[in-house]
Amino acid sequence: GEDVEQSLFLSVREGDSSVINCTYTDSSSTYLYWYKQEPGAGLQLLTYIFSNMDMKQDQRLTVLLNKKDKHLSLRIADTQTGDSAIYFCAERWTSNTGKLIFGQGTTLQVKP
Amino acid sequence: ETGVTQTPRHLVMGMTNKKSLKCEQHLGHNAMYWYKQSAKKPLELMFVYSLEERVENNSVPSRFSPECPNSSHLFLHLHTLQPEDSALYLCASSQRFANTEAFFGQGTRLTVV
Numbered sequence: 001g002e003d004v005e006q007s008l009f010l011s012v013r014e015g016d017s018s019v020i021n022c023t024y025t026d027s028s029s030t031y032l033y034w035y036k037q038e039p040g041a042g043l044q045l046l047t048y049i050f051s052n053m054d055m056k057q058d059q060r061l062t063v064l065l066n067k068k069d070k071h072l073s074l075r076i077a078d079t080q081t082g083d084s085a086i087y088f089c090a091e092r093w094t095s096n097t098g099k100l101i102f103g104q105g106t107t108l109q110v111k112p
Numbered sequence: 113e114t115g116v117t118q119t120p121r122h123l124v125m126g127m128t129n130k131k132s133l134k135c136e137q138h139l140g141h142n143a144m145y146w147y148k149q150s151a152k153k154p155l156e157l158m159f160v161y162s163l164e165e166r167v168e169n170n171s172v173p174s175r176f177s178p179e180c181p182n183s184s185h186l187f188l189h190l191h192t193l194q195p196e197d198s199a200l201y202l203c204a205s206s207q208r209f210a211n212t213e214a215f216f217g218q219g220t221r222l223t224v225v
Contacts, residue, residue, distance in 0.1 A: 043204075
């Protein structure tokens with residue numbers, strides 16, 4: 001079935017690293033995504049990783065993919081108060097319609 | 113700015129009203145999507161249009177009626193909605209046959225009273 005799971009809440013102090021975890025079900029997913037949603041806004045693509053990669057780094061963001069365990073994580077280094085938002089993990093379903101299956105989102109709270 | 117524009121940003125409607133949500137993209141994409149985001153639930157895919165043809169309908173009630181007149185525009189026509197239909201409705205677009213990301217609009221916050 002289609003299922004992407006995330007923990008619902010994470011609280012960190014400014015300057016610390018944040019790690020948001022996600023598990024997915026479709027082992028043949030080709031792309032996995034991280035989206036950010038700030039209050040009252042739509043979804044902003046942060047980064048994505050192709051399924052034949054283990055890691056992708058983009059400035060403060062590091063994505064780790066464990067395909068065997070179907071586990072994806074997003075690490076934000078030096079977390080800032082502006083990083084406070086909801087973070088969604090999504091997998092691209094193997095149909096050719098480009099359908100994305102989203103997790104429930106992890107609310108990241110960054111304390112000064 | 114993602115290149116996907118939704119209007120209106122906010123909408124309050126009564127249960128007997130008829131209204132439409134509009135989505136526009138000028139990214140040259142050939143697939144467009146409607147998602148529903150309710151509180152405490154994952155984003156739910158409602159409809160997928162590819163090359164202006166509906167290719168997926170995820171058991172959405174008929175009070176929601178999509179329309180895709182061309183590859184740049186997508187509408188969601190609403191009639192006789194229920195209070196539980198109150199949600200953020202997000203439009204997205206992508207290149208259907210390319211494994212690239214979907215770009216989302218900022219959404220329409222719908223409240224049914």
